[in-house]
Amino acid sequence: MAWLDSHLLTSILLCPVIGLALTALIPASRTGAIKLSAAIVSGISCALSILLWQRFDPSTSRLQFTERMEWLPDLGITYIVGIDGLSLPMVLLTGIVFFTGVLTMWELENRVKEYFAFTMALVAGVFGVFISQDLFFLFLFYELAVLPMYLLIAIWGSTRREYAAMKLTLFLLAGSALLFPALIGLSHYSGLNTFDLTLLSDANTDWGGMGIIIFLFLYLGFGVLAGIFPFHTWSPVGHVAAPTAVSMLHAGVLMKLGSYGVLRVGMQVMPEEMVRWAPLIAALAVCNILYGAFVALGQTDLKYVIGYSSVSHMGVVMLGLATMSAAGISGAVFQMFAHGIMTALFFSSIGHIYDHTHTREISRLGGLFTTMPRASTVFIIAGMAGIGVPCLASFWAELLVFIAAVKKWPLAGALAIFGLVVSALFVLRVVQRSFFGPERDDWKDMPDMGNFMATPRVILAAVLLLFGFAPFLMLDQLAASVDALVQVLEASP
Amino acid sequence: MSGIYLRFLPELGLLGLALVLFFIAVGPGQEADEREPADSRRKRLIRAAIAGDRVALVGGGVVLILAILAVRQAGPLFFGAYRVALFSQVIKIILAAGLFFNIWLAQEAQSLAPRERPELMLFLSLSTLGMMMLVSADELISFYVALEIAAYSLYILVPLTRGHGDHNEAAFKYFLYGAATSAVALFGMSILFGLAGSSSIPQIATALSANPSTLAVTALLLTLGGVFFKLAVFPFHFWAPDVYQTTSHSVAAFIAGTSKVGAVAALLRLLLMGLSLDQLYWLLGALALLSMSYGNLAALAQRDFKRLLAYSGVAQGGYILLGLAALDSAAYAAASYYAIAYLALMLLCFLVVIELGRTRHGVRADGSTDNSLPIDALGGLYSRSPWLALALMIGLLGLAGVPPTAGFSGKWFLFKAILDQGGFWWVLIAGINNTIAVYYYLVVLKAAYVTPAADGATAIETSLWPRALTLSVGLGVVVLGIAPQIIMPTLQAAVSAMIGS
Numbered sequence: 001m002a003w004l005d006s007h008l009l010t011s012i013l014l015c016p017v018i019g020l021a022l023t024a025l026i027p028a029s030r031t032g033a034i035k036l037s038a039a040i041v042s043g044i045s046c047a048l049s050i051l052l053w054q055r056f057d058p059s060t061s062r063l064q065f066t067e068r069m070e071w072l073p074d075l076g077i078t079y080i081v082g083i084d085g086l087s088l089p090m091v092l093l094t095g096i097v098f099f100t101g102v103l104t105m106w107e108l109e110n111r112v113k114e115y116f117a118f119t120m121a122l123v124a125g126v127f128g129v130f131i132s133q134d135l136f137f138l139f140l141f142y143e144l145a146v147l148p149m150y151l152l153i154a155i156w157g158s159t160r161r162e163y164a165a166m167k168l169t170l171f172l173l174a175g176s177a178l179l180f181p182a183l184i185g186l187s188h189y190s191g192l193n194t195f196d197l198t199l200l201s202d203a204n205t206d207w208g209g210m211g212i213i214i215f216l217f218l219y220l221g222f223g224v225l226a227g228i229f230p231f232h233t234w235s236p237v238g239h240v241a242a243p244t245a246v247s248m249l250h251a252g253v254l255m256k257l258g259s260y261g262v263l264r265v266g267m268q269v270m271p272e273e274m275v276r277w278a279p280l281i282a283a284l285a286v287c288n289i290l291y292g293a294f295v296a297l298g299q300t301d302l303k304y305v306i307g308y309s310s311v312s313h314m315g316v317v318m319l320g321l322a323t324m325s326a327a328g329i330s331g332a333v334f335q336m337f338a339h340g341i342m343t344a345l346f347f348s349s350i351g352h353i354y355d356h357t358h359t360r361e362i363s364r365l366g367g368l369f370t371t372m373p374r375a376s377t378v379f380i381i382a383g384m385a386g387i388g389v390p391c392l393a394s395f396w397a398e399l400l401v402f403i404a405a406v407k408k409w410p411l412a413g414a415l416a417i418f419g420l421v422v423s424a425l426f427v428l429r430v431v432q433r434s435f436f437g438p439e440r441d442d443w444k445d446m447p448d449m450g451n452f453m454a455t456p457r458v459i460l461a462a463v464l465l466l467f468g469f470a471p472f473l474m475l476d477q478l479a480a481s482v483d484a485l486v487q488v489l490e491a492s493p
Numbered sequence: 494m495s496g497i498y499l500r501f502l503p504e505l506g507l508l509g510l511a512l513v514l515f516f517i518a519v520g521p522g523q524e525a526d527e528r529e530p531a532d533s534r535r536k537r538l539i540r541a542a543i544a545g546d547r548v549a550l551v552g553g554g555v556v557l558i559l560a561i562l563a564v565r566q567a568g569p570l571f572f573g574a575y576r577v578a579l580f581s582q583v584i585k586i587i588l589a590a591g592l593f594f595n596i597w598l599a600q601e602a603q604s605l606a607p608r609e610r611p612e613l614m615l616f617l618s619l620s621t622l623g624m625m626m627l628v629s630a631d632e633l634i635s636f637y638v639a640l641e642i643a644a645y646s647l648y649i650l651v652p653l654t655r656g657h658g659d660h661n662e663a664a665f666k667y668f669l670y671g672a673a674t675s676a677v678a679l680f681g682m683s684i685l686f687g688l689a690g691s692s693s694i695p696q697i698a699t700a701l702s703a704n705p706s707t708l709a710v711t712a713l714l715l716t717l718g719g720v721f722f723k724l725a726v727f728p729f730h731f732w733a734p735d736v737y738q739t740t741s742h743s744v745a746a747f748i749a750g751t752s753k754v755g756a757v758a759a760l761l762r763l764l765l766m767g768l769s770l771d772q773l774y775w776l777l778g779a780l781a782l783l784s785m786s787y788g789n790l791a792a793l794a795q796r797d798f799k800r801l802l803a804y805s806g807v808a809q810g811g812y813i814l815l816g817l818a819a820l821d822s823a824a825y826a827a828a829s830y831y832a833i834a835y836l837a838l839m840l841l842c843f844l845v846v847i848e849l850g851r852t853r854h855g856v857r858a859d860g861s862t863d864n865s866l867p868i869d870a871l872g873g874l875y876s877r878s879p880w881l882a883l884a885l886m887i888g889l890l891g892l893a894g895v896p897p898t899a900g901f902s903g904k905w906f907l908f909k910a911i912l913d914q915g916g917f918w919w920v921l922i923a924g925i926n927n928t929i930a931v932y933y934y935l936v937v938l939k940a941a942y943v944t945p946a947a948d949g950a951t952a953i954e955t956s957l958w959p960r961a962l963t964l965s966v967g968l969g970v971v972v973l974g975i976a977p978q979i980i981m982p983t984l985q986a987a988v989s990a991m992i993g994s
Contacts, residue, residue, distance in 0.1 A: 028879070071976075072977060072981055073977055074823075074980050074981075074982075074985060075823075075906065075909065075981070111875075114942075115874070134952060136905065139905075140896040140897065140901065140902075140975075141896070143895055143901065144895070144896045144897060147890060147895045150935060150938075151938075151942055151943070154939060154942075154943045155942060155943050162939065162943065166932070166935060169931065169935060170928065170931065170932060173927070173928045174925070174928045174930050176924065176927075176928070177921065177924030177925045177927060177928045178921070178924065179907075179924075180904075180908055180920055180921070180923070180924035180927075181908070181912065181917050181918075181920040181921045183922075184905070184908055184909050184912045184920065185912060185917055187909070188909075188912050188913050188917075210917070213917075217637050217921075291869075
């Protein structure tokens with residue numbers, strides 16, 4: 001156990017890498033073996049992230065499970081992995097969505113080998129970002145996570161997939177264009193010649209005039225991936241085009257890389273700039289919430305509805321971060337987790353419906369609850385989470401954010417709550433039109449989810465319920481790290 | 494005495510190889526005999542060509558081993574005109590490796606007539622010999638001679654392709670640009686000689702740092718022009734698209750990869766004279782930004798894969814130049830690292846071009862070979878040959894600077910080098926350029942991975958050798974990208990020693 005404790009994070013990171021190697025070695029014709037190896041690898045990494053959760057010490061804000069290895073000392077690059085309360089939920093989220101995503105794609109038949117190979121590369125990147133404590137590696141994994149997305153959407157996607165894939169990749173890499181100078185600039189202007197995040201945060205550097213620019217670049221560069229208004233347009237298009245499990249990973253995990261980047265690099269290293277820019281971030285976040293909700297109201301495609309609702313929910317995350325209070329940041333991190341699970345659930349349900357009805361037009365669906373009770377239940381649970389019904393994880397997350405926001409900026413808080421009301425409207429409208437109402441003859445003979453295909457959905461729903469009934473499970477893990485961050489922010493002028 | 498031979502070992506090996514290839518190329522088997530039936534003559538020529546291919550492959554391997562054996566050698570040669578040091582020896586290993594892989598790729602090249610194949614091997618070896626001498630030349634005259642040896646071999650190789658056609662235009666363009674830039678370089682060297690009173694590079698460096706002047710900067714830039722031509726940096730790039738597109742694939746692969754490494758190394762040598770000239774920071778930086786912006790924008794419009802690689806090469810030269818504008822040891826190490834990565838990526842891309850070329854016997858109406866490769870011809874590559882598709886993916890993603898390839902780490906090092914000299918905004922422009930570049934690399938990747946194969950396109954048999962090359966070079970690119978510490982400390986030590994001396 002001692003060995004595992006000191007190498008737990010690297011082991012989690014290596015799971016998808018080993019999975020990639022296994023996938024590469026198995027001949028393409030043996031799809032069953034490929035799927036099985038993917039399921040085993042993702043199951044192991046999910047189990048390891050649960051183990052990580054269980055062995056995490058919530059009493060300290062210091063990095064845990066750290067591993068260090070000199071990499072290129074002359075260039076300030078060190079291999080450092082470690083987690084604190086802010087990254088722990090993200091690792092767990094990735095583990096869960098990875099595993100359920102692999103199970104969801106069990107019926108895939110087209111180019112199976114390549115699909116799982118690209119998925120493994122993507123997940124390796126995502127895990128890497130959440131555990132890296134060195135900017136070089138953080139950025140390396142960040143970019144690694146983006147590119148497989150292009151192929152995953154362009155090859156296995158649906159509606160306008162090539163356009164969507166290209167748009168997504170170019171938006172995200174345009175963000176990287178800002179991150180290159182910003183991240184290298186952090187090392188240069190701090191005068192430390194290191195990319196070690198802990199050293200950079202502890203240095204209390206006076207950034208001078210460059211601080212404003214670097215922080216803005218960090219915020220916009222990472223923010224593109226978090227779907228901040230007005231750079232969110234790639235996101236709904238990408239969600240819609242992507243195949244089911246890729247939508248799950250995309251909305252569930254990949255967008256969190258953006259908000260996590262703002263939190264980890266922007267807020268932690270440059271707290272005084274965060275204080276300066278917080279009003280702008282909050283204003284844009286409110287735009288996200290309202291704009292996403294209203295546009296979702298007008299959509300006719302189920303996936304577009306959820307795509308725009310993601311834009312809205314990511315606004316809640318950014319609003320929580322911008323309040324810079326303990327409640328707001330805890331709520332934001334909680335929301336990242338809850339929204340990740342929730343959208344994964346949404347998309348996996350829509351995936352099943354689309355696979356059988358071959359349509360996602362709300363007006364063409366109807367009465368699905370009688371033919372597909374399981375798929376419908378799953379969608380409705382996710383929908384309830386989306387509008388913040390109590391007993392589901394997002395309720396607590398959104399509640400915390402809204403309380404913090406109302407305290408700090410009453411108007412912004414009020415507008416955000418109004419956005420929630422609108423989202424209740426669109427979710428209930430979708431649920432009413434697609435799942436209830438008169439039964440359509442077209443869908444009478446559609447099969448419901450089998451027991452096996454229902455398993456990943458049940459897991460996701462169970463996680464939502466678990467953290468809904470026991471939010472303290474999450475908040476206790478976060479508390480120490482959030483308090484430490486808030487102290488730093490409050491000490492900043 | 495033996496020390497001298499040891500120091501000169503890789504060059505001697507290469508010279509020996511070139512001699513052997515020379516005899517195969519002009520050997521008794523090559524002359525035409527009126528009485529011999531055409532069929533038996535053809536068979537004889539093919540036998541000679543295959544013999545030349547295999548000899549070159551073995552010889553290339555031997556030269557690579559010799560270069561590795563000679564890595565620890567150091568000291569001057571030929572009355573100080575030639576300096577063997579860690580930096581030159583490391584670059585010689587890279588050049589030897591590049592030559593070896595190029596010869597490997599050119600085995601049984603389809604785009605050349607059998608009787609020309611021994612000549613291809615001969616001039617590839619001679620050009621590499623020129624580049625090896627370029628890296629060690631410590632004095633302007635020997636530098637110029639080495640530059641011309643490297644260049645003239647290529648002038649001969651470019652028109653060397655099956656049949657005749659518009660590649661002659663490209664060959665002329667190449668030759669005329671080369672001759673003109675080399676004349677300009679010679680003019681610059683003469684001014685440098687006038688300023689310093691010596692043709693020795695270290696002495697000129699000392700003289701220029703004691704007395705920096707605008708004239709010195711101008712002279713140095715003129716001299717650099719000769720190398721910019723080889724690196725195909727804007728505005729010295731006009732030959733590149735035509736040459737890449739129309740010359741045989743094997744020659745294009747050499748010009749795109751190994752020859753660029755030689756150019757970067759030569760650039761590093763020449764810039765030793767300008768370390769104290771502050772204006773170079775702005776001039777090289779501006780040239781770099783122009784080059785990458787122009788190259789990337791022009792590449793967007795390309796429909797031919799080889800032309801696209803040429804323009805992308807113009808942009809990639811810009812990245813290297815941008816890092817170099819920092820003019821310190823970090824920049825030197827980063828540029829060397831990036832050049833190595835670029836060589837590997839080009840090998841992967843041209844592996845695909847060459848293997849695909851074997852299945853496309855494009856012959857024009859006038860009987861000449863069509864050496865172009867439209868991007869559409871890559872359609873459905875994933876189903877026709879998963880190996881080639883993989884090689885292409887690693888190559889393109891590396892060029893696009895996507896991790897975990899060495900292309901990503903190399904860009905990071907280059908950008909860090911220039912940012913540490915205060916080039917924050919330059920890095921931003923370079924980053925934006927990188928985003929533009931991703932678009933056209935993805936267009937190619939899309940053709941290979943997303944577009945289904947055209948009707949009638951058959952599977953491509955990839956034999957063991959291309960697979961081995963994909964695997965070894967591809968893995969190398971990834972391992973080097975994740976763990977640059979395998980090579981970076983050596984490069985850092987080499988460039989510090991060179992700059993310090």
